[in-house]
Amino acid sequence: MPTKQLWIAFGAMLLMPGAISLAQALPPVPMVVLEEIDCPFTPPLGETPTCLMAELPMDHGLVQADGSLPADAAMIGVHLTILDNLSSSPDPDPFVYLSGGPGQAGSEAIAGFGGAVELRRNRGMILVDQRGTGLSEPALDCPEIAPSELDQNRFNDPSTEEAEFDADQADRRRFTACHDHWVEAGVDLSLFDTRAAALDLRAIRQALGLRHWNVQGTSYGGRLALDLLRVDPAGVRAMVLNSPLTLGSQATAEAVAERPRLFKQLFADCAADANCTERYGDLEQKFKAVAAHFQEEPVLLQFQDPQSGETVREAVSWPDVIEALSGHLAFSETATHLPRYIAELHDMVQGRLSLDDQEVLAIFSAALNDVVAGLKLGQHLSVKCREDFPVDDPAALESVVEANPLYYPAGDGFQSYRLTCPIWDVGQAPESFEVPVATDHPVLIMSGDADGLVPHAVAQRLAEQFSNSQFVAFRGMGHDVHLNLLCGRSVVANFLDAPNEPIDRSCVDDVGRRFE
Secondary structure (H helix, E strand, O other), rough: OOOOOOOOOOOOOOOOOOOHHHHHHHOOOOOOOEEEEEEOOOOOOOOOEEEEEEEOOHHOOOOOOOOOOOOOOEEEEEEEEEEEEOOOOOOOOOOEEEOOOOOOHHHHHHHHHHOOHHHHHOOOOEEEEOOOOOOOOOOOOOOOOOOOHHHHHHOOOOOOOOOOOEEEEEEEHHHHHHHHHHHHHHOOHHHHOHHHHHHHHHHHHHHHHOOOEEEEEEEEEHHHHHHHHHOOOHEEEEEEEEOOOOOOOOOOEEEEOHHHEEEHHHHHHHHOHHHHHHHHHOOOHHHHHHHHHHHHHHHHEEEEEEOOOOOEEEEEEEHHHHHHHHHHOHHHHOOHHHHHHHHHHHHOOOOOOOOOHHHHHHHOOOOOOOOOOOOHHHHHHHHHHHHHOOOOOOHHHHHHHHHOOOOOOOOOHHHHHHHHHHHHHOOOOOOHHOOOOOOOEEEEEEEEOOOOOHHHHHHHHHHHOOOOOOEEEEEOOOOOHHOOOOOHHHHHHHHOOOOOOOOOOHHHHHHOOOOO
């Protein structure tokens, strides 16, 4: 195939020496077939990506010492989208993007990374659709279920007939149907976890003939990047962890305690901002007044249902309100609207404002909708149920919920996983999976201190774990600072140019929370 500037020597199996004791316990590297395919999407104007499908074993445990597999071994495909660098410079160490979710696909990020000229000026990119996601085969979707149903915002959920409708029982039937479909198709769902995806990456790097690459993991991709650093340390030149999950469970009391902290931070930031205070007044007082009204009795709202287009009337209670507001608070862009939403709700319950259809939907639709639109629910559950649930310390989690009834009127938000994980039946990752990674590789960790999905303090502690790390905090920013901030992308580019040198972070001081 023409290589253009793809710096790929296909078939050059460079076996790198392992430097960690875990290498003794890892399976051999399989022989990988790489096939160039037509990219099954329309790329951005001016972009000419190369798409590859890497054939890999479903079960790396079946790989024999010479890299071969039993004749009847089940195989999967992992899709790679390769973007050229934008200059004629050599490209010895490409940038590899690992997306979040879990269940999101790297190929869906091509629009964002296609324009990332600060990263592509001297290196190409590989966008990975982790096993079970996106354009990989099989892609573990569940057509019966919308991914947004996993949150606690019922306004995301498909409409149902209310007459004697048992939601839990209906959910069990739908999740069971999806589980059974994949099992009957010969898929071992327990093999679509983080460790399997990390072993895929190790094999793909060697099949591409790459001495090393630079790895960025965003959100859940951070967990995958950390495990890759454990299974293939010699293949990593430098690592960026962007709003990252760690190897430990995400379902913790510390994570639940973030919601009240972030709301209080929002109120303080608005109070300190002259424009926010002038427009919206005492935001915390209005928030509490809204809560008191909705806690006393539900409010009947009329709006146009986005799915059916019909006018509907819904009784909205405080759990609906707090879940909707919390979803917006997690992300920098949607959080800018929160003071207005709270003020409008306050004026509505005071009888001074009637919300139109568009504004009702803006407030109560989930900010996560666009984020999870392409998420493959089967792969998501295979990871979450194997690595995050059941929770490690349910008593501690319950204690936080009981101490914050205003912010958790309907529980801790993990109810959907308690329902679905027994159905998904993928077992639990070994205890050794959560053991922190020790490395002297250069690592950049970036986090917003208003991140509602991954606690800022967790990212800070992760940075302290490494001997050669740099931590960059973004004041007032929510989840995924790389995607949302030019400064974040510039910091990453500066780091990759000289990963062992102090980063030029001069732009960081100009970043702060803003309000519309």
